[in-house]
Amino acid sequence: MGGSLYPESLIEVHTKFLTSNLSLKHAEEARMAVLRFFDAPQSYTVVFTPNASGALKLVGEAYQFSRGSSFVLCEDSHNSVNGIREFARRGEASVVYIPAGGQASQEGAFNLNEAKGALFRNKPPQGTSSLFALTGLSNITNAKCPEGDDSIVTYARNLGYHTLLDAAALAPTSRISLSQIPVDALVVSFYKMFGFPTGIGALVIRKGFLRMLKSGRPWFAGGTVDVVQVPGRVYTMKGIGEEPESFEDGTINYLLLPAITSGLQLLSTYLPYLPLRLNCLLHHLIAEISQIRHHGHDGDIEQGFICQVLSRKPRKILQSLGETDEDTGAITACIFLDEAGEPFPLSFIAHSAAQKGISLRTGCMCNPGGAASLLGVQGSMKDVGEGGLMRDGMTLRQFEEEVARVQKQTGTCPVNANSPAHQLGVVRISLGLGSDWSDVWRVLQWARKLSDARERREMWQKWLDHN
Template sequence: MIYFDNAATSWPKPEEVYQGVSTFMRRAGANPGRGGHRLAQEAAAMVEETRQALAKFLGVKNAKQVVFTSNATEALNLGIKGVLVPGDHVVTTSMEHNSVLRPLHYLQRDGISYTIVAADSEGYVCPEKVENAVQSNTKLIIMTHASNVTGTVMPIVEVGQWARERGLLFLVDGAQTVGELAVDLSQLPVDLLAFPGHKALLGPTGTGALFIRDGLVLQPLLVGGTGVESELAGQPEEMPYRYESGTLNTTGLAGLQAALNYHQKLGQSAISATISALTNRFIQGCSMIPRVTIYGPKEKAVERTGVVSLNIQGLNPDELGFILDEVYGIAVRAGLHCAPQAHKTIGTYPAGTVRFSFSVFNNIEQVDTAVEALQEIAEQSGG
């Protein structure tokens, strides 16, 4: 089995992650709590160490600004619902995942409106287009850091700077970048960054986080027990507990801690370069195959992630995905990838594309095998 579905969730995880989860569960799997017994303290220490490691990884000075969530979707829901009030307007892009577009669609019932800025055919959104869509009541700009369909990296620096100058909030969906591309929040003009722990960060499912810029106070999404200030009738104000009600996924966070150690060991630049090299080789190989259409940026390697969408003329994406899995043992994802507007943008709606997405656990041989497989399939289906 060759696994090229890392944009859905990375697999395998580093051995350290398996070990980290197992060791925590077996040895100290208690519920974190201040002033509790030693196992509870050990669990609390693990959670805070993981928060520190994640903050450091992202260039965040104060770890309290990193709030744990169960996935990127929860982080996006918290970020979006947490800042918007009736009458607000949002600008976003056609390359967003349903985890952005559906919350916005949903919030229309609360008198919140939004404008979707169309990307070009390669999935790129011009900053000027975003700027032109801003209205007098615009409060928030939401942009994916990179498309989960085309891998296109968005101009978040330009858009973020422009937003900051105008006092607009800027929320970035880092689902496809955190762990794959360098993300240094000490340099980026970003107010909110949502991301999962289980994709390029190589942690377990059930983990994710929202970075909240210093000074920004959101309405919490979940309210309840926080383990701090239990006597208060209302939700505590203190970061990060204000946004972390209920028992955290400590099991998953132990795995995420191990994953962050693994990242540090390999180094972000080595990880980025490896995935980029595999992606370029794959695109180059596929470009030679007649009747294969590759979507997204093809020339400028630095401006895309390790996500490649393609189709073979005359084959439905579902069929192609099925053949790759059944005949070649290659795991990819076919369809709309929870991003229907992105497929409308690149002209692949409603059937979608077949998406290949790479991780550091992939290698050149696997990429070449996939290119050969696509060549065979293209020849056969065209014959």
């Protein structure tokens, strides 16, 4: 989810391009390639950004939040989406969170009926603008945004909301059609999709929505303006109405934009096969890693399992090409436990895996709401703020201690009753375009070594020496 492995073929193609030609026409070719990839009607255009976070920031800073309007989002959202709430609060708009997983679930995403209820209760009054942000696929809970019989996007738009889709985690493994999911704006990072290049993302946006954002943007830069009065206050933004250039700050990355076209062509070739392959890999990984038990010094099998999977598991076993899983992606978030059922330190897990050539992500994955949902600590997280002890500038350690204090006072505990309250994080195993059976086999071999007392003691010592 953090970044896909890049194929050698992309590097070879781009190196050949750099040694043979250079033209700004490739920027327009890249725009058209993005629009084709996302099946975007003619009413859309593309603004190139540094990444998906940069695209989200563009929307947040330019959106015309005001008193009476709302910013509605799910708790299971990336921090780059959460950050838009500060623009909303600056404009005196309400910030409304839809609970992750619904009232009876800790799976992440949101319950469709609860989401519709929140949207209806906070629908924008006439003359105001409200924004609804969706996460296509959670980067920690593995839950996809539910569509249901009635698209939540269409429902929100009919109530008067503008709609924003964070597709950064969804786009690398799923086909997205803007003809079928007619959001006002979609954001992606290309390195997450096919590994190369870094430093380029995109805001795929309705031209009418772009016109509205232009009028609200409080800043300009080189490349985004045609006229600037100095000294003075007059300036004229570049482009008329629907042109994307007035949102592309400074010189666009024209040397790397051609790699976008090549990368999308490559991903388009493999995308029909990915859901089936990744579904098989994830089913096997979860089934096997969930059954690994601790081995004692004498080789006997202990009672405790080494791994507890917390994220949403695929309910459907795909059987043929063309099938897709509408509920889950291709990641698993879990915790690794010792013989007593206590989680190992996250840094130990990451270090021991790295020694075997395995890259894992640990922590809350920039998604604190999704992590809280998996760990069952949403109430404690909320109570920290209500108790008046939460403050800007708190360190992670201080925040974890406050959550632990609230849990002790309220008698609540995380999803794993034996896990310490102070550990607010999980381990994420991500599968993608470059993953195959050998990768899953290596993860399982590492987990089995972790379950062996003698092997783990050696891993532990190496971790202590490293620290």
